[in-house]
Amino acid sequence: MANSLLNQDQLRAVARLFDLLAEPTRLDILQNLKKKPLSVGEIVNATNAKQANISKQLGILHDAGLLRRERRGNLVFYSIDDPMIFDLCALVCGKLRKDAESRLAAVRSLGR
Amino acid sequence: MANSLLNQDQLRAVARLFDLLAEPTRLDILQNLKKKPLSVGEIVNATNAKQANISKQLGILHDAGLLRRERRGNLVFYSIDDPMIFDLCALVCGKLRKDAESRLAAVRSLGR
DNA sequence: ACATAATATTGCTAATTAGTAATATTGTCA
DNA sequence: TGACAATATTACTAATTAGCAATATTATGT
Secondary structure (H helix, E strand, O other): OOOOOOOHHHHHHHHHHHHHOOOHHHHHHHHHOOOOOEEHHHHHHHOOOOHHHHHHHHHHHHHOOOEEEEEEOOEEEEEEOOOHHHHHHHHHHHHHHHHHHHHHHHHHHHOO | OOOOOOOHHHHHHHHHHHHHOOOHHHHHHHHHOOOOOEEHHHHHHHOOOOHHHHHHHHHHHHHOOOEEEEEEOOEEEEEEOOOHHHHHHHHHHHHHHHHHHHHHHHHHHHOO
16 A cells, blocks of 8 residues: 555546646646735736736635635635645755756766 | 745746646646656556557656656656655645535534 | 726637657667 | 568557636625
């Protein structure tokens, strides 16, 4: 157990989740929601995407279960449903940083 | 530090990496390479994708720096370059499992 | 009821890409 | 060198989707 390969359906499910994180605009939304819930307008201001697009991406993230939605009067607030996303992003950022550093080291070694 | 938001380029880089993991066929390749390096033919046999497609996806993963490539005579072996990928997949699998369980619990509570 | 503000939806276009069949390349062995 | 096996590439199609402008919906205050 914990060692058997995922079947086709499971692979599709995993891929689907990664796909949600495979768009810069959605990642931008998520990182802005990391500290605290924000209204749609606040997210629009924090990013440089148009309102229609933010609404669309928020809908996608919400439908997928990554975001909570709460209406408060005229505003709609979104918040992170599962902070695990940030663990994912931290891993990826760590890898990118490491890769960048080793590329830098390679360039430096050319100077010798 | 470690708290500032990623800029557009960084978001694109993170998204790019998630995108590599957002295809079932590529995930299937990766999970098959988890135990040990495999030749292209072995990967083709282990999955149910055509040779041309496997070669293409292997090329994508290799170009992105996720896979190592080594020619041994007539065969070409691929291997995982950074096992961090599996940490990512483990997190995602964990979330999917948790979500499935809570959905199950919700259904069960209806029976009361 | 009406005007206004916030958010969602619709209809669309352009760009990306997985998968495929056919073909090319590379290496081995006789 | 020629035949064969393994892998890569090419040219293509079909499907998906981010982003946008315009418009619709929903809530508030008067």
